[in-house]
Amino acid sequence: EPEVTQTPSHQVTQMGQEVILRCVPISNHLYFYWYRQILGQKVEFLVSFYNNEISEKSEIFDDQFSVERPDGSNFTLKIRSTKLEDSAMYFCASKGGGNQPQHFGDGTRLSIL
C-alpha cells in the first residue's frame, strides 16, 4: 500500500539554525499538509498546500516557516531560525480528492538544543 514517507526520522539542531524537513506524499494525492505535535500534546495544524500554493495556514505558521514543493514528488517544511519551542514531532500528510482521509507519514522528531 502506498505511504507517505518522511526524512529524517530524527533531527537534532542547534537553536538559531535552519532546518528542512522532507516528505514524499502519496503519488496521486492532491492535498498536502504539515502538522506538529509537541510531546504529550495534541496534534496541531500548521499549513495546507494545494495546486502549488498554500491554501491555509494556522497562527503557528509564522514567517519563520515556509513550505515548498520543489519537484513533482517532494514536499518540504523549512524553519529558518529554530527556537527551543519548535521541538516537536512534525507530521506530513497527504490526501486525494473528495472525502478521502489524510494519510500521515511516520513523522520527524525535531529536537532543538
Add this chain to the structure above:
Amino acid sequence: AQKITQTQPGMFVQEKEAVTLDCTYDTSDQSYGLFWYKQPSSGEMIFLIYQGSYDEQNATEGRYSLNFQKARKSANLVISASQLGDSAMYFCAMREVQGTGRRALTFGSGTRLQVQP
C-alpha cells in the same frame, strides 16, 4: 471553544472485551467529516475510520465502528474484541469543509488506551 473534546485521558480494557472511546465535536457547518487515528508508542499516525456528516449509517472497519449521533454531536469509537496491539493513543479529528473552506484536521487531545491481558 474546543472543536473536538475527548474527555477520557486514559482508559483500560481487558483483552477480548469491547471498549468505547468518547468524542464530541462542535461545528456550525452542515458538511464535515469525522476521523479517528491511532498513535502507537512508536509515534506514527494510523487512520482507522471515517464518518461523513451526511452518512446515514455508522461507519465500520473491521473491529472498529463509529457510533455517530449527529444531534448530540458525538462520534464515539467502538473497538470490539480488544487486542494487546490496540494499546495506543487514539485521536478523534474533524474536517470542516464550509466556512473557512479549511480542509485541515482539528484534533482532540486524545485518549490513551491500555489493553490488559
